Amino acid sequence: MRSPQADCSQCFGLCCVALPFARSADFPVDKGAGEPCRNLLADHSCGIHDRLAQEGWRGCVTFDCFGAGQQVSQVTFGGVSWREAPDTAPSMYAVLPVMRQLHEMLAHLQDALALEPSPPTRADVSDALAEVEAASAGTADQVLAVDLVALRSRVGGLLREVSAGERERRRRRDGIPVPARRLRAGADLVGADLRGRDLRTADLRGALLIAADLRGADLRWADLLGADLRDADLRGARLDGALFLTRPQLAAART
Known part of the structure; x- marks a missing residue:
């Protein structure tokens, strides 16, 4: 089972290139989608990673790709970066936000399984987890073709069901008032x-x-x-x- 943990050392600095941001309390400058951040170094690392908050890059501090960056970099695009193959850059940038949503769902579904829901619900959660894992393992075109609205709706419903069961179980066990x-x-x-x-x-x-x-x-x-x-x-x-x-x-x- 894939771990939805970010490993920036295995990524091509995708969040620092693909994603746009506007000057605000979270960022000191504007940046367009596909434009490398001014702090991005040649080795895809951040030049101010140890002082992001102090220099006004709070949006970077609070961002987490849930492991989508290394999945896109090393699996979807086979370890060939946007610098090495510029023609792949637009596709890579488009895949990243979709992959991030898939990996966030992976994280929540794994958390749901850890709560040990009832056997029927557990089976449904396991099926959804397998579906999301398969979707995230596809080619760039396959990832972009995922119906995120339908998938998020299904996963959201399952998480709601697991949550309701766990919270009710805790109330009954510990006498917690509604x-x-x-x-x-x-x-x-x-x-x-x-x-x-x-x-x-x-x-x-x-x-x-x-x-x-x-x-x-x-x-x-x-x-x-x-x-x-x-x-x-x-x-x-x-x-x-x-x-x-x-x-x-x-x-x-x-x-």
């Missing part, structure tokens, strides 16, 4: 004062928690899939066991 109604999927909790709150098993999938004060909150077994944690204060919060929490989410928060 969280307040305002703590729901997609809730607008921008800047909310949630200090010290018992948020165990809350469904915060897709919730807007930008700049929320979560110091000392208990988020164990809360579903944080897609929750926006930019500038959320997580100091002292309990996050062990939080469901579908990713590295980019944590990097965007205050910890």
